[in-house]
Each structure stands twice: as structure tokens, then as C-alpha cells.
Amino acid sequence: MDSRIATLESSDRRHSTRPDSARPKSPWGVHDPYISMEELGKSFVGFASLPHQIHRKNVKKGFDFTLMVVGESGLGKSTLINSLFLTGLYSDRILPNTSEMMKRTVGITRKTVDIEEKGVRLKLTIVDTPGFGDALDCTDSSYPIVDYLHQQMEQYRMDEVGMPRTQIKDSRVHCCLYFISPYGHGLKPLDVAFMKELQAKVNIVPVIGKADCLTKAELLRKKERIRKEIEFHKIKIFQFSDCDSDDDIEWTRQDHEMKNSIPFAVVGSNMQLRVDGRTVRVRAYPWGVVEVENPDHSDLVHLRTMLVRTHMQDLREKTHDNLYEQFRIRRMNMRSPSAAF
Template sequence: MPLEYALQFRGLNPDPGPWKLPRSVTLRPNSSLGIAELPKQQAKRSKKRPYAFNLMVAGESGLGKTTFLNTLFNAPLTEKIAPQNLFASKTVEINPTTFELTEDGVTLFLTVIDTPGFGDQLNRETNFEPIINYIEKQHDKYLAAERSQEIRGNIPDTRVHALLYFLPPTGINRMNDLDVEFLQRICSKVNVIPVIAKADALAPEEVSLYKKAILRDFEQYDIRAYPTFHAEDREFIAELEQHIPFTVIGSDKLINVNGKMVRGRSYRWGNVEVENPLHCDFVHLRELLIGTNMQDLIDTTHSIHYATYRGQKIRGNGRPESFLACDDFYESRIENAKRNLADEMQKKEEAMRQRFVAKVREKEQSLREREEALNNTRQKMLEELEALRKTVEAEEVAYNELVSAKQKK
């Protein structure tokens, strides 16, 4: 690599392109080495390491962002992250707060990044900069850590993995200009997940029309929301995409619904349940953030948004395009290797299952044959015993007749 770099700038090799890696040779061990246990070892080891997930929330004040987070993670987060005065600051503040959540031996360091003051000023031109600067600053920290020899082995990840953007429940036929401009600028830097706050303020028909209007604006202004864009793990995407943008209802209180205490709100006209899919999309959003795509949000932040930012920084420093291509080539090889390993593991699991089923069926057939043989032997012995009984009875009758004949004589 240093020689290629030197030759490039001497003009002898203007564009060497990605360096060629030696081709690997496929070998099949004659006996098991235990290589197939590596994914299990990795899973066991990863469970011991704490995970980090950084979630930013943005939107106008009064939309219930902190109450929603408290509901989402089923933990008392509200008192920690709620601002003291919503309108005291003249600029947008960035308030990251980290919580340690533990479940079944897995530890998650959840960092919630609140943005109080967003959209509260009459002049909103400067509302975007603090948020964009914070996201880019975390990328800068990670890039500096990659270049450092001291902490490169274990880089603390403070990059924003997801941005929940809360839209007001206006029910009108389009988004306001603030939302459009901000989402246009931010969607290329972070995974944006649009959320319609306080959905209980809208009728079902209004929710449907509002969602369609928002999706039309997304398409018109090229706003790329997650998971439609950027998501790599698309196994559950088709089911979740139909709920975008997600309608949510936040509540810290438990209400009685048919004798069961659930999170919700009580009104004169009835009850609204947070976790009822008929009332809002809270359960689908929680499934996306925590149940199915949390790791994918972390991965896409690194492989898409951070990689784009890193590439721009490197290009700004005059690094040759060929070296950037080498980085992309290496990362693509790693991703393909991971994907191939997962596919191979699935195939091996399926083959093992098939072999197990075949052995069970073979054993069942053997047992049935043995049972049938035992039944045949038992039947044959019963028949022999019956024949022997008849012979003994015949001999006994003959003996009695002989004794009677002798007595008469």
C-alpha cells in the first residue's frame, strides 16, 4: 500500500484502484473442528457486552415527546429529560441523558437526546443548526477515535442512531414549511422516523388522510424516512411500512378497561389505549425501534450515514478516490461474508433438523418393526400353547377311557 501510494504521486501509476486481495481456497475438513460453534460463541460474548443506542427526539414543544419516551421504554424517564421551562431559551438546546436498562442479562445504555426549544421562536432559521451540528460532531468524535491508537479498539459510540420527528396532529392536507425544510436537510444524516403525536386528537378518517398527505410530501420533497429508505434488515419492513408515519399516544397513567389496568387516557366519550393497535401505531413503532430493527438502526448509521460523512471528510483532505474505493470494497466484503455466514448457518440448521427428523422416523420405523415381530412371536407362542393344551386334553381323555376299560374288566 505505501508503495502504490508513492507510485501514484510519482505519476508511474495514476490510479492503481483497489488493491487485489489473494483469492481464498475452499477446504473441507475431514472431521468436525468446531468452526460451526463460532456464531454461538459470538452471540454469547456479545450478550456480555453492553449495547449503546442513541435516540434523538425533535418537534415542536407540547407534543408529548418526553411522555411518549416514558411510555416507550416503560421506565420513569420523563423527570430526567423534561426541560424546566419550555420557552425560556431563545435557542434550541441539546440535552443528552443516558440510562442503563437491563433485561434478561442484556444491558442497554440508552441515550435520549431531547431538543427543547425547537420551533418555539418566531425566527426559526437557526433552529436546524444546533441539531445538525450535534449529529456531525458525534461523527467527528467517532472519526477521530478511529484514527487514534489509544481508543481504537473500543470506540464509544455516541452517534445518533435514530431521530423521532414529532409532527403536530393538525390533520391538514400537508406538512408545514418548518417540518419540510428540516426533514429535507436532516434525512441524509440520520435515520428519520416520522411520528404523528397525540393521535387521539384526530378521527380515524382524519388520520388516514393526514398520513397520505405526509407521504405525498415525502415523495415530492425527496424526504427519505426509515425504514422505507436505508434499512438493510427488510424481513419485517413490509408489515411496518404500511403504518408510516406512526401515530402515537403517550400516557403515564393506568386506566381500567374491562377490569384490566392498561396505559391510556380517559375521556367523557370513552377510553384510549396506548397499546391498542386499533387506537394508534404505538405497538408497531415500539416493535420497529426495539423488537426488530434496533441493531439495524445502529448498523445503517455506521454503514450509510457515518460512511457518507466520513467519505466527505476524507475527500476534503485530498485522499485519492482509489483508496476510498478500497474502503468500500473491504466493507462490502465484510458485509457479504456476514450475510453468507448467516445463510450458511441457516442451511446447516435446516440440514441438522432434516437429519434429526430422518433419524427419529428411522427409529420409529425400527421400533414398529420390532413391535410387530414381538406381536408375531407372541401370537405364534399362543398358537403353540393352544395346540399343546388340546394335545394334553386329548391324552387325558384317552387315559381316562383306558382306566375305565380296565376297571370294567
């Protein structure tokens, strides 16, 4: 007898021995959503398969996710993007030559990659922005970025009004990695002003760039100080949702570790080396090697886990349900299109 029939028989037996008056059990425990209702017994209407239906539909449609990097010039934004996604994850991707990598980013650039993993399609867009200098007033640097965020929200709003929902392309920015310098004593006034400017428009995830410039003790102190300053200045950064009490211990541990890593201390590199038979992305110094994906050296892996594995949907939902909704309401109440931002 095959195992599926054995499972059905035992589930039939479970239902037949239950007294009629007993409260029907939810069929969540049945793993095959396509087992017919007759097979499950008459006590279920069938809506318990809704999560599976939603899952199938979403998988078919695919997902959009857009990540933006913002911060002072030369903090390793463009390098980190490469380290995070565009080369490491996609081995067939052509590496730009070194001189191209060293170039300063001069305008807002958008790169999109279509990825498929186990039948799930993801359209990942990375928005790289030019770094700003030491000016005290952030308006000049923030204006093009804020304007870009506005345009994507406005485009989505117009598409919602004039297009079939299934054809809408979501280019709204779901997450902004805000780079903080490792050299200063915490947040600079410009960082505070910039993040305040961005907080109502995009989910901000703060990161310390070039974290290899700091010792472990310096890094811990800097993280603590930045967290306090963020709280003091009432800057709204992306809040990680709390674990539910029924989440498993490993998940809770990972979640705790991730929350403690904020601001993520990252190291980026475009160089790969063979170390002990493995290919690793490194920064090679005369005194040794920093492995960018080694959790003892950098939080890059925590950041990637958060962005891709654990909080992508949370970031997408917060963008749509909170930030976009507030934009839409403001936009409806105002005559001038740009006033909504």
C-alpha cells in the same frame, strides 16, 4: 439415557450412514454450538459456529442505542419518550412531578439508562430537543440539532483514530423520530426543509404526534398524504429492509403491518389507570379513555416493536455503514472540521 446423548447418537448415526462422497451438510441444524467436531463427524472445519462466537462476543460487550426526538413545539415529544421507555419499561424509575412534565424543553437534553434483559446489556440514550415554532426559515431551529449530530460523529471519528476500539463509546444518534403535527394538512414547508437538512445525518422515522386528535378516517388520509409528500419531496427516511422469502409468516405479517403504519401515529401520556384489573397508560377525557398502548388507539406499540425488537440493529448498521461512512469520507476530504456536515 439422557436426551443430549440420544441426540448425539442419532446425529452420529446420520453421519456414519452418509456415503463419503456426499456433500457435507452444514451443522446449522445442530443447536448446541459446543458439541465438539469429533462428535459432529470429521466433515466440518468448524467455522459454522462463527455466528455463535459473534453473538457471545457482542452480548458480552453490550449494545449502545441512541434515539432523538425532533419537531414542532408542543407535539408531545417529551411525553412520548416517557411513554415509550423511561417509565413504563422501568418500574423502579421515579416519575417526574406533573409540573416538571408540562415544562417546555429548552435545550438539548440527554438521558441514559442501562438495561439488562436475559443477560444482554443495552445502553439506551434518549436525546430530547426543544421544539421549534412557526418560523419559515428552519436554520435557527435546525442548527443546534445538526451541530449535536455532527459533534457525536466527530467524537466517534476521533476516538477511532486515538483509542483502542474496545474502549470507544458510541454516542452517535441512531434514530430520529421526526414529529409531524396532526393539525396541518400534511407536511409544512418547515418540516420538508428540516427533514432534508437531517436526512444525510441521521435515520429519520416520521411520526404524527397527538394522534388522538384525529378520527380513524382522518388519520388514514393524513398518513397517505404524508407518505406521498415524502416521496414527492424526495425526503430520505429510514427504509425498512424487506423480508426474506424464508422469513416466517408471522414475521412477514408484522413487518407488513409496521411498514403500513408509517408515519407512526402516536399518543403519549404520563398517566396510568387501572382498567379491568390491568394498569394501562391512558389519556382520560370526559367522553372516554385513550389507551396509548392499544394498537386500535395508537401505533406506539408498533413503533416500540420496530425500535427495540426488530430494527435496532438495522438502524445501528445504517448509521455506521452509510451515514457515518459518508461523514468520514467528507471529513477526510475537507480541511475545516465543520464543513463535513
